[in-house]
Every structure is written in C-alpha cells, then in structure tokens.
Amino acid sequence: MRRRLLLLAAAWLSSWPFLSWAASGQDSPAPDVLIGTVQFSDKELARILTLSPLPDPPSDPTNAVEDDPRAARLGQWIFFDPRFSGNGEVSCSTCHLPSRSWTDGRTVAEATGVLERHTMSLWNVAYNRWFFWDGRADTLWSQALGPLEDPREHAGSRLQYAHLLAADAQLERAYEDVFGALPELGDEQRFPAAGRPVLDNEQDPLHVAWESMRPADQEQVTRIFTNLGKALAAYQRQILSRSAPFDLFVEGLREGNGRKQRMITDSARRGLKLFLDKARCSICHTGPNFTDMEFHNNRVPPLEDEFSADQGRYRGIELVMQSPFNGAGRYSDDPDGEGAVKVSYLRRTGHNYQEFKTPSLRNVAATAPYMHQGQFARLEDVLHYYSTLENAMPTHHSAEKILQPVGLSQVEMSDLISFLESLTDTSLPAELLSPPPTPHVE
C-alpha cells in the first residue's frame, strides 16, 4: 500500500511542468517552475545545473604518481604516522582529523606551536588551483612539504624523514616500490640525522647540518622529501565529497525524478535560490566545487589584533613564485608543460593584500569554525556577517565592490543553512579514515 502511494506521488510529481524542461534542452525561456513550494526561473535552473555533478578531480601533471595506488597507500600511512615529526607526536591527522571533517575544530591551528590561521579542511583538495589560505603552494604535493618542516607544525626535517624511511623495513619497501631504491644514507658525516634549509636563521643547528652536506647529497634528500609529498597527495586526492543530497536533487532535476528532487527540503530549496540571487554567495562560491579557486578580501575582522597584519595572498604570490617546489621547478614532473602554467603567468597587485582563498562549500556544515582564523563559530555567524558586514575591516587597497551587506532575515539565514547542510556527503569509504595495515600494498 505504502509503495503504491509512493508511486502515485512520483507520477504526480513527474507531471510538473519543469520535469520536461531538463530533457528538452531548449534555449527559449520557459516560465518559472515550481519545485516543492519554491519557484525557480529558467535562468536559475540553468545555473543550478552548473553546480552538480562534480566531475573526477583534474589531473596534476606535476605529480607522476598521483594515481598510483601504491603511492596513495604510502601517503595514507605517512598521513597518520607521528614519527614524521620532530617530537614523534604530530602527524597530518593531528590537525586534519577525519572525525572532524579533516579539520580540527579550533580557531587557529595548533600542533607543536600555534599558527596564525585556521586549519583548512581537506575535502576535495585535489580540485584546488592553489593551496593554503594564501595560495603559497600551487600543487597538492608541495603543500604537504611546508607543514612537515614548519617548526610550529611537524617541526621535523627532510633528513630525519629520509632516515626514517631507510630505518623501517616496511616504509623502505613501500617507498622503493613507487620511487625506486633509496640512496645509501648510513654515512653520518654525509647524511646527518636531522637537517633542512632554515632560510631565516643560518645559525639554526638544522641549517648548519644541512649546509655541511654536499649539494649532490642535499639533492638526493630533497628528492626523497618531495616524493613523500607526492605520496601524500596521491592519498589526499581520494578525499572526495560529491555525493551529497544536493547532488541527488540536481540529478532529479536532470532526470525529471521527483523522488530525487525531494532529497533536499523545501527550506534547502529556498536557501538554494537565496544562494544564487539575494545572498550573492554564488559569485565566488561558483561551479560544482563551490569555489572560484581564487582569492578575495572579505574584510572579516581578525581574531585578535596581532593577526591584523596578515598580508594573505599578497605574500602568498611572492612565496609560490620563489618556491623551489612550484610546478615550474625541478622537482615538478611537468616543469615545462601545463604544470607550470599557474605560476608562470601569476601577477601580484596591491589588490591581493589581505585576500584569502575562497574555500569549497562541500561539507561546509561539518567544518566549523569558519574563515581564515576561524573567526566565526557557526554558519549563522558567517551569514550574519555577510548580511550586515558588521565590524568589517577597512581596506587600504582596492576593495571588492561586490561585497555589500545582503540583508538576510532570520528565516532566510535558516533556509541558507538548510541548503549548505544539503552539501554534506558522508559516503567516503571508511578505509580512508584511518592508517592502513601496512605502508605498502601486498
């Protein structure tokens, strides 16, 4: 009986005028259509179709092992292994907790020290054009290298990590399966136990140890280090969020399937309409990963006064252009081709000052707090800010003209949150959420 009722309901829904729209593909404007109680214009419906599905992640030609399952397995092991840190207590998963949607719930990040920015979630990280809030890395593998040596994060060194690989038979096998034989690192004179370049302090013992090495030996160790980043990237490429209720809703629109169209609530549908129009979210949160992949100054006040001097993208551009690990550098697997395009034509202007990256909104309801210093504890706070621009920072450089208070009511904010919640995908395979049984594939 219940099944029959459902079928009847589906038949009734499929008689709605819109349901022939998606299949017809006609260009002429159609009248507004009603989905549930929400009316969408032809133009809005066309824009909704651009938000889903999210295709497979783009290829990163700078990482030759990005789709090698053995590299992904090694990367997954390293991600959870605290031995890859100076004090043996910090792993990637210390801040990127799978149980907290790949972030940490804190305002600003804290590992061996306290950082000045919020931990970014890793959902759909493989789609990024730039990495970190300021885009100071242009590839996923080079992003991983920064925290591994940052004295406030893993606080380790590339020499330490190379020795760790050589000292653990399983790790050594996993590494050599993907990247070939490790060099002989047993000579302590040539390969000290720990060391890395410390550009801002030449007296640092790590720097002194590094500088005692022959350039060819340094090169071998740095090559191992970048390979660790490439393995980590191969793992993180799998952290995907693209099967949310919203995606089923859009599938329902395409197919004329009323059951799928009801996978999100009326409130979420109202929120979607606000997202596209009045609230103006979709100007920057665009496309199926809900980001333009670039940078904006949204004038959010800093968490504390001492953070107010954060230059954001302005400094990030300088750093990525100077980085030996960028897509055009010698550790890139495509330094002369497409892998170099992003950094080769990059431009810095005063407009970049205090710009931060537009994050994806996939799984956003699970990644609080928000903004580059976790300034806002809840989505309500984010929407209140964009609604009023209360306490917005003045800009001393050219401002985003499109950043204007959008003036949302409580009900509208609630609807927008319902929509954002419809972007939550909980289908990531459980085996990706914890360390694998071994670092190598059997």
Added chain:
Amino acid sequence: MVPLALLPRPRSLALSGLLLLSACGADRSRPEGAASLSQVGGEPEVVEVDLEPAVQPPRRPSVEPVEAPGEGSDFRTATSAAGRYTVRWRPVGGEVPNNRHFELDVWLYRGTEELEPLSGARLYVSGWMPDHGHGLVVSPKASEQEPGHYLVRGMLLHMGGFWQVFFDVIDANGISERAAFELELP
C-alpha cells in the same frame, strides 16, 4: 550588425580631446546592472608591484601558422583608441572559458583601412571587472609567431560576469595605443 560599444576613455586621450571610439568586437550588450561609464572612469586604479619572475613560461612548440582573419571569421575586431592599430583576436579552442587558463590567437595591424600586419610589436593583454573592482589574476604573455600574428598565453578570466579586455599595443617606435573589448562571461 554589431552595435558600437562605448568604451572607457583612456586618460591620454582625454587630454587630446578625443572621445569614445568604437569596438566592432564588442558584440555582447552590456548586462543589466553593469557599471556606467562614470563608474568605470577609464583605467582601473591598480597598484602594480612587479616581482622578478621566479620562473619562465613553459617552453612549447609554436603554433601552426594560420590564415589571417578575413571577413566573416570568428575573430573579434577593434581599432585602438586613436586609430593607429587594428586588433583581431579569438580564443584558441573556440570559446572563452570561465575560470580556466586559455590562449589567444591575435593579429595586429597598422591602420584601420588598408591593414598591414604589425610586426615586432609589444602586446600586453589585461582585463577588468568594473562591477567587482578588480582585474585579472594573471599577466598573460604574448609572443609573435609570424609577422603580425601573436599568441597570448596565460589568459584566465577567473569569474563569470562582465569583463573589459584591453590590448595595449606598442610598436617598434614605442608608440602605444589601447584597443578594448567587452564581454559577458556566463
């Protein structure tokens, strides 16, 4: 017939008393709500901070020579502000993509009537979103493929909306003029 589009007035022209010029290539009408001329006010106020390029553009084989664009081609055409140059361009691949890097196929000519390919010019392509108050996030680079025919690499229009695209042409004598186009990126 393509409507004539109103273009922002470069300051140098304001001084010489010239007014607005046509751009046959501006074949899309101005979107509702787009900024007026007074809002646009000529060149954007952008503080340029030149960095020494840390990297060189990727080396790639030059493009195959193609026939110069004639009547009825898919090239957009505009004359530069004082009529010194004619600029014709089209996106490689057929369409201007939203938020993806792309390349421009560009022909430069001296004059507006009897067109003579302009060889040895420097060409700078830039863009501006008057409704947003920002421009491109890239500095595209042009290279001459054959006399008058240039390939511009590294273009990126990173947001949908109304864009102005500027072609600053500097000939071998150092004389600079700008041709401007408008487009609405869906």
